[in-house]
Amino acid sequence: xxxxxxxxxxxxxxxxxxxxxxxxxxxxxxxxxxxxxxxxxxxxxxxxxxxxxxxxxxxxxxxxxxxxxxxxxxxxxxxxxxxxxxxxxxxxxxxxxxxxxxxxxxxxxxxxxxxxxxxxxxxxxxxxxxxxxxxxxxxxxxxxxxxxxxx
Numbered sequence: 001x002x003x004x005x006x007x008x009x010x011x012x013x014x015x016x017x018x019x020x021x022x023x024x025x026x027x028x029x030x031x032x033x034x035x036x037x038x039x040x041x042x043x044x045x046x047x048x049x050x051x052x053x054x055x056x057x058x059x060x061x062x063x064x065x066x067x068x069x070x071x072x073x074x075x076x077x078x079x080x081x082x083x084x085x086x087x088x089x090x091x092x093x094x095x096x097x098x099x100x101x102x103x104x105x106x107x108x109x110x111x112x113x114x115x116x117x118x119x120x121x122x123x124x125x126x127x128x129x130x131x132x133x134x135x136x137x138x139x140x141x142x143x144x145x146x147x148x149x150x151x
Contacts, residue, residue, distance in 0.1 A: 032090040036143040041075075041082040043100050043119055043150040050074050051082045051150070052106070053098045055089070059132035063097035063122060066108075095135040096123035098148050119150035127151070 041051050053073050054066030061068045071089065075082045077100070099108040099120040109117045123146050126134040137146070 032092075033140075034088045034090055035139055035141060037086040037089055037094075037139060038143065038145045039084040039086070039096060039098070040145065040147045041077075041084070041098055041121075041150060042147065043077060043080050043082075049077050049104070050101050051077055051084075051098055052101060052108075053082075053084045053096060055086055056095045056097065056132075057092060059095075062095050062132050062135065063120075063130040064108075066097050066099075069097075089139060091140045092138075093136050094123075094139050095132055095137070096146055096148060097130065097135075098122070098150060100150050121148040121150040123148060125149055 037055065039053055039055075041053065043051070051074070052066065053075065054061075054063075054069035055071035056062040056066075056069045066072060071086050073084045073086070075084050097120070099116065099118055101107070102118045103109065108120055111117055122130045122135040123137055124135050125148060128134075
């Protein structure tokens with residue numbers, strides 16, 4: 001026959017199971033909506049080579065720590081243009097930094113004054129020293145497009 005102790009064990013197991021299922025549902029309901037971002041890069045310098053594009057989610061990595069940004073892509077230039085697609089990006093505030101890697105070393109080179117030697121650009125086509133506040137934008141909806149002209 002079932003003792004009171006065995007009934008309590010069954011009750012606790014059922015209770016823990018129900019609590020665990022509830023937690024899984026809560027986690028899935030808190031997932032942020034995601035979108036697609038298309039970035040069109042225009043360069044006057046060349047129709048050959050590669051462009052590096054970094055999608056930054058915080059000011060700490062923008063613009064000089066592109067390799068630490070959560071989304072980074074390298075794309076081939078075709079006819080002085082490039083297109084990058086970032087998929088499944090959570091809604092939020094972002095900024096883009098991009099550069100044309102003229103010498104193929106995989107990084108943006110600077111002169112002694114800290115000015116880029118290679119063509120570079122940021123979201124919102126802000127001209128001047130790149131600033132998070134001037135380059136950031138909100139990403140929401142089913143898809144978005146940014147156009148960046150490298151200078």
